[in-house]
Amino acid sequence: MTERKNTEQHKARQQKLKEKVDQKIANAQTEQGIFQVITGNGKGKSTSGFGVVARAVGHGLQAKVVQFIKGTWDCGERNLLEQHNVEFAVMKTGFTWETQDREADTLAAKLVWQEAKKYLADDSVDLVLLDEITYMVSYHYIDVEEVIEAIKNRPAMQSVIVTGRGAHRLLIELADTVSEVKNVKHAFDAGIKAQRGFDY
Amino acid sequence: MTERKNTEQHKARQQKLKEKVDQKIANAQTEQGIFQVITGNGKGKSTSGFGVVARAVGHGLQAKVVQFIKGTWDCGERNLLEQHNVEFAVMKTGFTWETQDREADTLAAKLVWQEAKKYLADDSVDLVLLDEITYMVSYHYIDVEEVIEAIKNRPAMQSVIVTGRGAHRLLIELADTVSEVKNVKHAFDAGIKAQRGFDY
Numbered sequence A, B: 001m002t003e004r005k006n007t008e009q010h011k012a013r014q015q016k017l018k019e020k021v022d023q024k025i026a027n028a029q030t031e032q033g034i035f036q037v038i039t040g041n042g043k044g045k046s047t048s049g050f051g052v053v054a055r056a057v058g059h060g061l062q063a064k065v066v067q068f069i070k071g072t073w074d075c076g077e078r079n080l081l082e083q084h085n086v087e088f089a090v091m092k093t094g095f096t097w098e099t100q101d102r103e104a105d106t107l108a109a110k111l112v113w114q115e116a117k118k119y120l121a122d123d124s125v126d127l128v129l130l131d132e133i134t135y136m137v138s139y140h141y142i143d144v145e146e147v148i149e150a151i152k153n154r155p156a157m158q159s160v161i162v163t164g165r166g167a168h169r170l171l172i173e174l175a176d177t178v179s180e181v182k183n184v185k186h187a188f189d190a191g192i193k194a195q196r197g198f199d200y
Helices: A002-027 A045-058 A076-082 A102-120 A133-138 A144-152 A169-174 B002-027 B045-058 B076-082 B102-120 B133-138 B144-152 B169-174
Strands: A035-039 A063-067 A087-090 A127-131 A159-163 A177-185 B035-039 B063-067 B087-090 B127-131 B159-163 B177-185
Touching: A002 B102, A035 A045, A035 A169, A045 A063, A045 A076, A045 A127, A045 A159, A045 A177, A045 B045, A045 B076, A063 A076, A063 A102, A076 A087, A076 B045, A087 A102, A102 A127, A102 A133, A102 A144, A102 B002, A133 A144, A133 A159, A144 A169, B035 B045, B035 B169, B045 B063, B045 B076, B045 B127, B045 B159, B045 B177, B063 B076, B063 B102, B076 B087, B087 B102, B102 B127, B102 B133, B102 B144, B133 B144, B133 B159, B144 B169
Parallel strands: A035 A159, A035 A177, A063 A087, A063 A127, A127 A159, B035 B159, B035 B177, B063 B087, B063 B127, B127 B159
Antiparallel strands: A177 B177
C-alpha cells in the first residue's frame, strides 16, 4: 500500500511540474536568434559553446567559430567540425600568455575581429561562436562598444555565443541567456595532468 | 611614454601569471582518466558534455553516450556524432515528465543503466557520457551506490562525465572535476521560444 501511495504521490508531483513547464513553454513564443554568454571561472565554457555548434551542424545549420585564444593548439573540436564545413577564424598569435606582446596581440585580435564582424553581418550564418572574446575585451584589445554594436545589428534569426571569464557588464546586459560556470573542484589542482581528448 | 609604461606593466603582469600557470602544469603529472560532474540549474550542462565527446572524437578516441532523459527528442548532437561511430544508448520512455509512470520509468532507467555498465567496464572505451543520470539517482530509479561502484572500478584511463541538476553528494565527492552551471538569466523566461539547432 505504501509503495502504491508513493507512486501516486510521485505522479501528482510530476503532473504539477509538467503543468508549470507546459505553461512556460506556451508563454515562450517569440522566434528570434539567441545571444548567450557563458562565463565564470569553471571548466566547460568553450566546450559548451562547441557543443551548441555540434548541435547546430547536426541539424544542418551554418555555424562559424572565431577562436580568440586557444586556436593554435591541437583542437579536437576543430578536427571534427571542420569535416562538417564549419569555418574557423583563428587569432594568429595563439595563447596570449605565451606571446606577451601587447602590440602584436592587439593587432592579431583586431584582425580576427574583422572576420567575426563579417559573420555577424551575414544572414546565411545561423550561429556564431566567439570563443574567449571576453579576454580581448578585458585587455582592451577590442572595443566593447564595437562588439555590442555588431551583435545588436546581426540578422534577426542568427544566434551568437560568447565564452570566457569575466564577461563585460554590457555583454551580460545585452544577452538573452547568461550561464556562469563555477569551479567547484578541478582535477588539475589534485595533480592530474590535462588529458588529450578530454581537456583539449 | 604612458603607453610604453602600460605595455611594460602588462608584460610584467602576464609574465607572473604565466609563471604561476607553468608551475601548476609542471606539478600536474598524474596520467589517469578523469571523472567530471557538470551540475547546477543553468543552461549548457549536457551541451558541455557533448562538447567533450566531440573533442574526443576529433582526436580519434572512442566515446559512448548514455542518454537518460532527452534521448527520444530530435537531437542535433546525436545526428552529428552517430556519423562518427559514437554509440548512443537511449532510455526508452523519453522524457519522464511526459510519461509520469514511475514503474515504467524505473524499468527503462535500469535497462539503459545495464548498457552504461558495459561501457564502464570496457577498456576500449575512452570516454563515457552519462547524460542526465543525476535525475535517475534523485528519483531512486538507479541506486547511487551502484553508480559509484561502476565509476570507481572503470578502466584507469577511461574518462566519465555525469551531467544533470542536483548531483548526489557521493558523486560530487568521487569526482575529480566538478563544474556548477548557474542560471544568471535565460531567454525562455523572457518569452523567447527554444530554437532548433541552438536549444536542442
